[in-house]
Amino acid sequence: MSFLVGSAGVFLCFSAALSGCGSTADSRPEKWSYISPVIIQPSCATANCHSQLAERSGVVLDTVADGYQQLLSRHFVIPQNPDSSALVGLLRGAGNLRMPPDFPLPEADIQLIERWITNGAAWDGPGSKPAGTP
């Protein structure tokens, strides 16, 4: 009996933990050094997409520096202008394909990226600013 009770307790606690936590206020930093490793790399730099291994469409996003260089130098990001930045349109599915195609980002993540772009899409990663970026 204790076995079943314990098991039920585990699953109840597990379910409660899975049911959600946190607040609605977004206090995360609008910085590329945060956005890249926490949002972009786990979502986009995957096996058949924008990793060094696959280089889908020639875009590599699996490091802070490479991601910044690719997005800025290829004009996926237009500093201070999120509406003209192709990255935002891709993330919102404005065209035929939403990115990432099988892992849509929460609106809060897209808005965080928009705020980073609006603020100038500054480089704050380790080392010097990648070459070829405005």
Place this chain on the structure above:
Amino acid sequence: MGWPGLEAGGDALSSRSSLVLVAVGVAAFVVAFSSGAREANAYPQFQFSSGTQRCAQCHYAPAGFGLLTSWGRDEGADTISRGGDGAFLHGLWTPPAWLALGGDFRAAAIRNEAGSSGPPEVAVFPMQADGYARVGFGDSGISVYVAGGFRGTTRPGTGSDSMAAHLESVISREHYVMWKPSATGAYVRAGRFYAPYGLRVAEHIYYIRSVTGFNLYEETYNVSGGYLAEDWELHVTGFTPPPNSLPLPLRSTATGSGAAAYGERRFNSMAALALQARVSLNKDQTLIQGGAVGKLWLDRPRILFMGELDLQRRSTTGGNGSNQMVGYLGPTFFPVKGVMASLGLERYQEDLRISSTAHTAVDLQVNYFLWAHCEIILLGRYQMNGTGLADGPADSLGMLQLHYYL
């Protein structure tokens, strides 16, 4: 639309209360199982449900994955499938005792609707083509294992039909040397493979694989060791990613170096509890992970409950970071021989401070093992963001998969 209870619960639960709930749950698990414990003699769903206690009974790898042992091949035919001969080449030719050969071949069709303004994505694609060879050196316990094949491509890019593109997709996902002199006891393994960690489900899209460092082609180069006993096992691994200077077939999507540990205790041939921890570092971030894995097999209704819960801390070089949660929970039902039906609830929260950064998925999967070596898989998956559509689009995926193993 939202996940029931999320709107009400999202703001109320703090990350601290979530951690307390998890701790209470793990404690309840330990208390329940320790009081009833006794001596107990890869699809993780087959542990206990097929009468098998350890992954290494059916796989050569100590924690499962890859080439099947002769026992595993027999189980695949006699216990799991509706009939047939599970041996290599269906028993037409038997390799010498020092050699084991095999392979996995998968093709898939998907329909994916991710909330874009275009039509749903429909694709048919080769998913996996991997061959395996294992050579054992007498009674020394030493063996060499090599896997080689092609990377699957869900969405072909420009020029991907050319021969050069196909050759670029050649990959050796696993290759290692192992000393494992007996079915139980100590072992040491060095080479490329996934470090033992988590439930190790076959589906790489599940959050417990995709965001924990075990996504597709994320194998690392490792030195790993451990101990396998009848009712417990322990695996400790040091890992590093392949450098980008290596030829393409030897590279992977892994970027971090670190260490992982996984310890599992089994109870009464019907339950298991594992604790695990992992640290991974690269030049952009440090990822610290810890969690628990549980399984419970109920013999009479023929249901296996599986769950995994991981808490992660991603610390970035800019001095920021996020506390994350990754979980899977669900029953697998074995109604008749050859059929396995699983219902899963998944959760990945990118930042425990922000409820709208949660990803929630519900999965329904049916595996039909119609004959030894042959499997048909149907998967339906529905993903939601945050607390409803206001927090981002939903994604619905339907997949048909055909699997043949040599």
